[in-house]
Amino acid sequence: MQQDSLNLIKFQKKFSTEKACQKHLFRLRWPAGFECPRCGNRKASFIRTRRFYQCCSCRYQVSLTAGTVFHKTRTPLTKWFWLILLMGRQKSGISMLSLQRLLEIKSYKTIWTMGHKIRKAMADRDASYQLAGLLEMDDAFFGPSKPGKRGRGTVGKAKVVVAVETDQDRPRFAKMRQVQEVSAQALVSHFKNCLMDDVIIRTDGWRAYRSLVSDPQQHEPTVVGPGPNAVKVLPWVHALIANAKGNLRGVHHGVSPKHLSRYLAEFCYRFNRRFWESQMFNRILNACIITSTITFAELKA
Numbered sequence: 001m002q003q004d005s006l007n008l009i010k011f012q013k014k015f016s017t018e019k020a021c022q023k024h025l026f027r028l029r030w031p032a033g034f035e036c037p038r039c040g041n042r043k044a045s046f047i048r049t050r051r052f053y054q055c056c057s058c059r060y061q062v063s064l065t066a067g068t069v070f071h072k073t074r075t076p077l078t079k080w081f082w083l084i085l086l087m088g089r090q091k092s093g094i095s096m097l098s099l100q101r102l103l104e105i106k107s108y109k110t111i112w113t114m115g116h117k118i119r120k121a122m123a124d125r126d127a128s129y130q131l132a133g134l135l136e137m138d139d140a141f142f143g144p145s146k147p148g149k150r151g152r153g154t155v156g157k158a159k160v161v162v163a164v165e166t167d168q169d170r171p172r173f174a175k176m177r178q179v180q181e182v183s184a185q186a187l188v189s190h191f192k193n194c195l196m197d198d199v200i201i202r203t204d205g206w207r208a209y210r211s212l213v214s215d216p217q218q219h220e221p222t223v224v225g226p227g228p229n230a231v232k233v234l235p236w237v238h239a240l241i242a243n244a245k246g247n248l249r250g251v252h253h254g255v256s257p258k259h260l261s262r263y264l265a266e267f268c269y270r271f272n273r274r275f276w277e278s279q280m281f282n283r284i285l286n287a288c289i290i291t292s293t294i295t296f297a298e299l300k301a
């Protein structure tokens with residue numbers, strides 16, 4: 001998986017043709033050589049005219065991109081590879097509009113869909129990891145303030161719950177989930193599966209968080225008012241919320257609640273792998289291979 005994807009000149013040389021991209025994809029998808037998805041047989045013949053691999057045992061036909069994010073794409077893999085590289089290497093993310101120009105993609109709808117397919121792959125990948133040990137958790141409203149409303153107007157905003165695993169006063173991994181309300185039921189359905197059984201959760205005084213742990217001793221609530229005190233008690237979760245909000249505002253110019261979840265997933269995905277930047281390209285590419293495909297219609301729903 002190790003690959004230096006930080007050098008753009010090298011990257012351009014390595015992945016300058018469709019063939020080179022396909023070769024790389026093949027190696028990531030079938031590291032030990034072709035494997036038939038139906039019968040597991042390892043021998044296939046390549047049918048050049050239709051770009052299929054045909055299993056020599058059960059004659060099942062499979063394309064290199066079937067079942068991946070790149071399934072039936074009309075955009076060249078060379079552009080997909082650049083998109084993945086660029087989405088992964090910018091700490092703060094990069095707007096789809098700049099990517100559309102950089103990659104010379106004709107319609108905004110195309111690049112928008114490509115971006116969201118990659119975000120979904122990131123979300124699927126991170127969904128399989130659990131947080132452990134000491135966590136800070138808090139919730140916040142995301143979205144633009146309505147003009148003319150003073151203070152805490154929440155119309156059109158989305159509620160997001162954030163959990164950060166910390167280790168000796170340093171943040172390690174994070175998860176963010178958009179919720180309707182911060183109720184015990186919502187917290188359990190969004191977070192129970194992504195927490196190890198023995199976590200300790202630090203929160204403000206909101207009691208619903210207790211529902212996430214079996215032993216009340218695992219919940220450490222501190223009643224804090226709004227303002228600087230809350231930051232002192234839960235520093236990392238607040239830092240992360242501020243970063244994510246700044247990112248959505250600054251790079252993506254605000255995101256509608258409908259698509260917010262996938263942007264949060266992208267933010268967390270990059271944050272969780274910030275120490276492995278040189279591997280980011282191959283990691284995201286791998287996520288794109290093992291995720292299920294999603295169509296534009298499903299994205300819009």
Ligand SMILES: [Zn+2]
Pocket residue numbers: 036037038039040041055056057058059060
């Ligand atoms: Zn087969």
